[in-house]
Amino acid sequence: xxxxxxxxxxxxxxxxxxxxxxxxxxxxxxxxxxxxxxxxxxxxxxxxxxxxxxxxxxxxxxxxxxxxxxxxxxxxxxxxxxxxxxxxxxxxxxxxxxxxxxxxxxxxxxxxxxxxxxxxxxxxxxxxxxxxxxxxxxxxxxxxxxxxxxxxxxxxxxxxxxxxxxxxxxxxxxxxxxxxxxxxxxxxxxxxxxxxxxxxxxxxxxxxxxxxxxxxxxxxxxxxxxxxxxxxxxxxxxxxxxxxxxxxxxxxxxxxxxxxxxxxxxxxxxxxxxxxxxxxxxxxxxxxxxxxxxxxxxxxxxxxxxxxxxxxxxxxxxxxxxxxxxxxxxxxxxxxxxxxxxxxxxxxx
Amino acid sequence: xxxxxxxxxxxxxxxxxxxxxxxxxxxxxxxxxxxxxxxxxxxxxxxxxxxxxxxxxxxxxxxxxxxxxxxxxxxxxxxxxxxxxxxxxxxxxxxxxxxxxxxxxxxxxxxxxxxxxxxxxxxxxxxxxxxxxxxxxxxxxxxxxxxxxxxxxxxxxxxxxxxxxxxxxxxxxxxxxxxxxxxxxxxxxxxxxxxxxxxxxxxxxxxxxxxxxxxxxxxxxxxxxxxxxxxxxxxxxxxxxxxxxxxxxxxxxxxxxxxxxxxxxxxxxxxxxxxxxxxxxxxxxxxxxxxxxxxxxxxxxxxxxxxxxxxxxxxxxxxxxxxxxxxxxxxxx
Numbered sequence: 001x002x003x004x005x006x007x008x009x010x011x012x013x014x015x016x017x018x019x020x021x022x023x024x025x026x027x028x029x030x031x032x033x034x035x036x037x038x039x040x041x042x043x044x045x046x047x048x049x050x051x052x053x054x055x056x057x058x059x060x061x062x063x064x065x066x067x068x069x070x071x072x073x074x075x076x077x078x079x080x081x082x083x084x085x086x087x088x089x090x091x092x093x094x095x096x097x098x099x100x101x102x103x104x105x106x107x108x109x110x111x112x113x114x115x116x117x118x119x120x121x122x123x124x125x126x127x128x129x130x131x132x133x134x135x136x137x138x139x140x141x142x143x144x145x146x147x148x149x150x151x152x153x154x155x156x157x158x159x160x161x162x163x164x165x166x167x168x169x170x171x172x173x174x175x176x177x178x179x180x181x182x183x184x185x186x187x188x189x190x191x192x193x194x195x196x197x198x199x200x201x202x203x204x205x206x207x208x209x210x211x212x213x214x215x216x217x218x219x220x221x222x223x224x225x226x227x228x229x230x231x232x233x234x235x236x237x238x239x240x241x242x243x244x245x246x247x248x249x250x251x252x253x254x255x256x257x258x259x260x261x262x263x264x265x266x267x268x269x270x271x272x273x274x275x276x277x278x279x280x281x282x283x284x285x286x287x288x289x290x291x292x293x294x295x296x297x298x299x300x301x302x303x304x305x306x307x308x309x310x311x312x313x314x315x316x317x318x319x320x321x322x323x324x325x326x327x328x329x330x331x332x333x334x335x336x337x338x339x340x341x342x343x344x345x346x347x348x349x
Numbered sequence: 350x351x352x353x354x355x356x357x358x359x360x361x362x363x364x365x366x367x368x369x370x371x372x373x374x375x376x377x378x379x380x381x382x383x384x385x386x387x388x389x390x391x392x393x394x395x396x397x398x399x400x401x402x403x404x405x406x407x408x409x410x411x412x413x414x415x416x417x418x419x420x421x422x423x424x425x426x427x428x429x430x431x432x433x434x435x436x437x438x439x440x441x442x443x444x445x446x447x448x449x450x451x452x453x454x455x456x457x458x459x460x461x462x463x464x465x466x467x468x469x470x471x472x473x474x475x476x477x478x479x480x481x482x483x484x485x486x487x488x489x490x491x492x493x494x495x496x497x498x499x500x501x502x503x504x505x506x507x508x509x510x511x512x513x514x515x516x517x518x519x520x521x522x523x524x525x526x527x528x529x530x531x532x533x534x535x536x537x538x539x540x541x542x543x544x545x546x547x548x549x550x551x552x553x554x555x556x557x558x559x560x561x562x563x564x565x566x567x568x569x570x571x572x573x574x575x576x577x578x579x580x581x582x583x584x585x586x587x588x589x590x591x592x593x594x595x596x597x598x599x600x601x602x603x604x605x606x607x608x609x610x611x612x613x614x615x616x617x618x619x620x621x622x623x624x625x626x627x628x629x630x631x632x633x634x635x636x637x638x639x640x641x642x643x644x645x646x647x648x649x650x651x652x653x654x655x656x657x658x659x660x661x662x663x664x665x666x667x668x669x670x671x672x673x674x675x676x677x678x679x680x681x682x
Binding site: 045047072073075076078079080082083084085086087089090091093094096097100101104153154156157158160161162164165167169170172173175176177178179180181182183184185186187188190191193194195198215218219222246247248249251272273275276277278279282283304307308311319322323326329330333334336337341 | 371372374375377378379381382383384385386387388389390392393395396399400402403460461462464465467468469472473481483484485486487488490491492493494495496497498499502503504510511514545548552576577578579581599602603605606607608609613634637638641649652653656659660663664666667668671
């Protein structure tokens with residue numbers, strides 16, 4: 001019997017030390033050349049450094065790889081560099097946004113932010129501890145919750161129609177829901193003005209804002225819910241019907257419970273979609289400064305209108321307040337986003 | 350043996366009627382769900398009808414001039430009552446401004462988004478991919494007022510610097526020319542902010558389409574000795590081309606309807622301006638928001654008409670985009 005030699009597993013796609021040194025030295029040389037170029041040429045500033053580095057790196061990388069491995073490998077290396085740079089360009093604004101919101105917003109953070117409103121305080125007050133966000137947070141919660149009560153049933157019914165009934169309108173409705181998700185938020189606000197405020201109520205209330213937000217929420221909820229319902233195995237529906245259940249019973253007792261966490265995700269994504277929506281609430285709610293619990297009566301402040309008014313006041317103190325408002329809003333949106341991710345992730349397993 | 354008696358068999362119960370007719374509860378269920386499902390049609394229809402109803406008198410009195418001229422004059426008499434016959438409303442400058450801003454946005458965002466999608470689909474190791482996908486999705490969840498504030502305070506100083514560079518080195522291109530050195534709040538700045546806002550949606554659609562590239566074609570390309578870029582050029586791009594076009598149009602639709610972010614970074618002027626670096630532009634959605642506060646009843650009717658035009662334009666752009674995206678993936682060999 002001959003001994004069987006087990007070959008050592010090889011990973012030919014992994015970079016060898018020599019290749020690593022090569023890549024590293026190309027990077028290093030590009031950085032050095034970029035610094036040199038900025039020093040001798042009229043280029044200047046961060047943009048000068050980055051631009052010079054990008055161009056020099058791409059050229060050197062292309063030339064080196066081309067000399068070693070031929071033309072098509074050179075082109076490949078060039079585009080690999082370009083594509084990697086693109087991700088940097090795409091991520092840069094996100095980091096800049098997050099950093100600037102935290103840096104500019106944290107100054108205005110204080111505990112009374114959540115216990116006082118702007119009734120007896122001015123946006124332009126130099127003392128950032130005066131006044132708070134209580135009215136805005138309460139208003140945002142009420143307005144979004146009302147919008148949710150309106151849009152959740154409609155959104156889920158739409159999704160059920162597309163996945164369970166699959167009637168002859170299923171395709172057109174899918175198309176319409178897609179189109180609806182592109183309706184500009186200001187148009188939703190104008191529509192409520194045209195259809196409800198001018199002919200009927202003649203005054204502003206947060207309920208009208210909720211109606212406009214519901215229009216923006218329905219497509220988000222319907223599309224997410226549809227995706228979730230499509231993931232429910234067909235076997236479950238068939239077994240429900242085989243046990244003698246009507247379609248209503250099957251959907252109510254089998255399909256919907258199975259999709260529960262996904263539907264919660266749809267709900268959260270809908271809330272996150274409209275929580276920061278500014279244009280329609282500015283048009284419709286009046287944006288009050290006092291705490292207001294009645295959704296049918298009078299102006300109600302929300303986080304977006306608070307930020308909007310603070311930004312509009314234009315002084316240093318009011319703009320600091322706007323950034324603080326943005327920080328609170330962003331934390332809420334991030335929390336909702338994370339929650340949706342968490343629930344959505346669990347659903348897949 | 351013959352004594353066994355044939356006993357009467359008990360009568361069979363009446364045969365159960367087999368039918369495909371839905372039961373009562375199902376009829377109710379189907380009616381409710383269908384009416385819920387049709388709500389999107391009803392809402393879209395109502396938006397059209399009510400905006401048309403409110404803006405009809407303006408569209409009738411101004412006619413085609415409403416979209417071909419740029420005057421915005423609400424004439425009032427001594428008692429502050431609007432005089433419709435002397436008032437002129439035209440949104441040509443706003444429409445062209447919207448188009449200019451969103452075109453700038455799309456032309457900046459599409460290359461970045463497509464390359465990002467390529468990186469995420471074909472280059473990134475799975476750990477980096479996960480983080481990046483989350484970050485890009487997160488970007489889509491940022492409220493537009495955040496982009497507005499960030500654009501105004503953080504991005505604008507840099508963008509103005511870029512605009513000055515463009516003017517200095519590419520001033521001979523008519524678009525980048527300008528009479529007065531006013532770089533603040535220009536269509537260029539608004540376009541840059543919008544491009545950042547639409548990067549997530551264009552990226553996620555491109556990524557989805559690239560992800561659907563048939564594996565056998567990818568492997569066939571590699572087996573023929575293709576490099577990664579060669580594979581992308583020969584297989585992924587032809588497959589995903591129409592999907593990318595659709596994604597870009599979807600981004601265009603989003604950019605056209607954006608209100609608050611543009612309002613903060615764009616100086617709105619009632620004059621058609623093709624010089625994208627000059628601090629004067631137009632935007633239908635922002636104009637509505639700006640004018641609305643102090644508008645007379647007649648002006649509000651005109652704003653409704655402007656809203657109707659915006660609604661129709663975005664609806665058409667989005668519908669075309671949806672059709673293209675839905676059809677993509679079937680194309681390309």
